[in-house]
Amino acid sequence: MKRVQFEHSPLPYLFIAPQIIIIVIFFLWPAGQAIYQSFLLEDAFGLSSKFVWFRNYKDTIFSDAWLQAAGFTIVFSTIVTVLSLGLALLLAVKANEVLQGARTYKTLLMWAYAIAPPVAGLMGNLMFNPLVGDMYKFMNAIGFDFDHKLDPWDASFVVILISVWKQVSVNFIFFLSGLQGIPNSVIEAATMDCKSSFRRFWTITFPLLAPTTFFLMVINITYAFFDTFGIIDTTTQGAPGGATNTLVFKVYQDGFRGADIGGSSAQSVVLMLMVLALTVIQFRFIEKKVHY
Amino acid sequence: MKLLSMLTAGAMTLAIPASAQTDIQFWHAMGGRLGEVVEEIATKYNESQDTYNLVPTYKGGYEDTMTAGIAAFRAKQQPNIIQIFDAGAATIINAKGATIPVADLMTEHAGGFDSADYIEGVRYFYADSDGKMIGMPFNSSTPLLYWNKDIFAEVGIDAPPATWEEFEAMAPKFKEAGYQALAQSHSPWIFAENFHSRHNLQMATANNGYDSTDVEILYNNDAMKMHWGKVKAWLDEGYYGHYGREWGANQDAFVQKKTAMWMGSSGSFGGLTTSADFQFGASYLPYWTSVIDEPKGTFIGGAALFAMAGKSDEENAGTADFLKFLTSPEMQYFWHKETGYVPITNAAYEMAKADGYYETTPDAEVGILQLTQPGAEWTKGYRLGFYVQIREVMYAQFDNILSGSSDVDTAFDAIEEEANALLKRFNDSMN
Structure with missing residues (x-):
């Protein structure tokens, strides 16, 4: 390929400056501080401070509580991502086929889009309240011995349900617009060649949706890792027995509630590395299968 | 022109006192009704004198307030006064140079200080190992047993249990009548920390942590394990209700008559008066006669006020002046009546008695009576670092005991x- 050299002008730099400044102030600077703090053992007020190499990493990462949170975070994120993508895709495909009252359907499915995670969490908490919650009563009425205050499975079910519910409508909007972006001519040609709509979906529609799916996958994994904080905080707070504790919630617990700045910095650095690795894997290996 | 000069003169007279006043920043964690009472106290203080202007700011829950104070101190923007809760006491008191001990502050700026003015149960919790008070106890409460008099009458029992043995004997009657016998709102505070105080058991080495930060926990003892084995058995029998770790969810179970008894804070009294549509009473924390013959007092929960270091003498004088105002019998009595927290000085308690407050509302006195029960070696409290995290560990393991995923020995x-x-x-972070 021939490289074309344009004349340099400072103007483009000026245009990207606001973005760069935001990244530096809100990401690079705090991330640098976290890395620096993760090597220090300090009292909360910063009056005595000493450099301890990897002590903070060793103390926090090898603790049972952190390992338990890491295990739950991975399982939880996988389930939330797969379910919220799968359900949203199913709903989008079906809603796209509806002819009568299509707008009403779509509006109803987008309904929950703008709800913030803590609000979703509070609503879920109320619905699963052992004294007044309808969902709690329903689960027990249909024969489950449902007790999310003590049963780890039930508690996981509650936080996964709320997290998926909150995210499905966001994914739905993207999938729907992705579906509407597929040219009708392609669909019609495919319909003539193959009468199985199931096969048509997997051979034509789904590959054409791949860029949307990939984008949503990245967004949903980030959501499951970080944004579900608000849901955990307003529902289980990691209970019972730390069974629903996520890594980001633990960083908050140890750093912001427990005043252990070194330890929570070390945890957040590890979390940052995990998400970085995950993102690299996504872009290096999965994106190759995506055709734009 | 005349109008203008009048206006200027008017503005001047308004402006002068304001600009001459010294602002005293006070960060607190009192939300809802409690926050309103704090605002009322600030207004009363500001009206009582015109040298200082107290500015109270609500900073969220206890942990949020502590974190805000720490961040502000690191940025050298700390308030004059900060409210720190019991579990955070070790964090702030061990950080030498973060605060000025109130005993020193009051001696220097408020004409003296005598810790004997404070009631027995609050005197030592926020003091150093020599008994010198570092933090000023503010909202002081103690765990109590509340009982639904209507349910008790229905099942034919006329008094709440004084001991856990009595509790075990009466619990089946509540179950027969369709009630759970008991719920409680704070397992670490009620079923661990005060359990040790009530039974005069040592909680941690190094004098419960007061003497040194080089300390080990002593929770793994037979009495504690016996108690939690019983709690699990009560849960399985349907005597004990577990509504999660949220304070309100367990209190709601009592208010909605699911449970006949509930253990909460002496500070819950005011709230229950408005929310419960039944007759209820307050009683002492039960104890095991198998562990101790004569139960001891409990120690305070709640929070204390700390004077932060790095402020000018003028502002420190203001801080001392406000603390003196706050601990005056009148203000303490006001705070006690409005919130249900105990009055922290003997003088305020005497004033409440003389006023006949406990004749009309005898249950309001139960908390202070429990706090003034005979103290012993291990009733003064504890001073343990990272105690917020330790409480998290306890919450998690207590869940495991109750869900049956761990036995009591493994959990402890x-x-x-x-x-x-x-x-x-x-x-290690302190040395």
Whole structure:
């Protein structure tokens, strides 16, 4: 390929400056501080401070509580991502086929889009309240011995349900617009060649949706890792027995509630590395299968 | 022109006192009705004198307030006064140079200080190992047993249980009538910390942590394990209700008549008066006669006010002046009546008695009576670092006991191991 050299002008730099400044102030600077703090053992007020190499990493990462949170975070994120993508895709495909009252359907499915995670969490908490919650009563009425205050499975079910519910409508909007972006001519040609709509979906529609799916996958994994904080905080707070504790919630617990700045910095650095690795894997290996 | 000069003169007279006043920043964690009472106290103080202007700011819950104070101190923007809760006491008191001990502050700026003015149960909790008060107890409460008099009458019992043995004997009657016997709102505070005080058991080495940060937890003891084995048995029998770790959810179970008894704070009294549509009473924390013959007092929960270091003499004088105002019998009595927290000075308690307050509302006195029960070696409290995290460990392991995923021995071994690792870490961060 021939490289074309344009004349340099400072103007483009000026245009990207606001973005760069935001990244530096809100990401690079705090991330640098976290890395620096993760090597220090300090009292909360910063009056005595000493450099301890990897002590903070060793103390926090090898603790049972952190390992338990890491295990739950991975399982939880996988389930939330797969379910919220799968359900949203199913709903989008079906809603796209509806002819009568299509707008009403779509509006109803987008309904929950703008709800913030803590609000979703509070609503879920109320619905699963052992004294007044309808969902709690329903689960027990249909024969489950449902007790999310003590049963780890039930508690996981509650936080996964709320997290998926909150995210499905966001994914739905993207999938729907992705579906509407597929040219009708392609669909019609495919319909003539193959009468199985199931096969048509997997051979034509789904590959054409791949860029949307990939984008949503990245967004949903980030959501499951970080944004579900608000849901955990307003529902289980990691209970019972730390069974629903996520890594980001633990960083908050140890750093912001427990005043252990070194330890929570070390945890957040590890979390940052995990998400970085995950993102690299996504872009290096999965994106190759995506055709734009 | 005349109008203009009049206006200027008017503005001047308004402006002069304001600009001459010294602002005293006060960060607190009192939300809802409690926050309103704090605002009322600030207004009363500001109206009582015109040298200082107290500015109270609500900073969220206890942990949020502590974190805000720490961040502000690191940025050299700390307030004059900050409210720190019991579990955070070790964090702020061990950080030498973060605060001015109130005993020193009051001696220097408010004409003296005598810790004997304070009631027995609050005198030592926020003091150093020599008994010198570092923090000024503010909202002081103690765990109490509340009982639904209507349900008790229905099942034919006329008094709440004084001991856990009595509780076990009466619990089946509540179950027969369709009620759970008991719920409680704070397992670490009620079923661990005050359990040790009530039974005069040592909680941690190094004098419950007052003497040193080099300390180990002693929760893994037979009495504690016996108690939690019983709690699990009560849960399985349907005598005990577990509504999660949220304070309100367990209190709601009592208010909605699911449970006949509930253990909460003496500070819950005011709230229950408005929310419960039944007759209820307050009583002492039960104890095991198998562990101790004569129960001891409990120690305070709640929070204290700390004077932060790095402020000018003028502002420190203002801080001392406000603390003196706050601990005056009149203000303490006001705070006690409005919130249900106990009055922290003997003078305020005497004033409430003389006023006949406890004749009309005898239950309001139960908390202070429990706090003034005979003290003993292990009733003054505890001073343990990273105690917020240790409480998290306890919450998690208590869940495991109740859900049956761990037996009591395994759970307490885990508490001991994890708590000691945290305490060691805290000790290393201080030295």
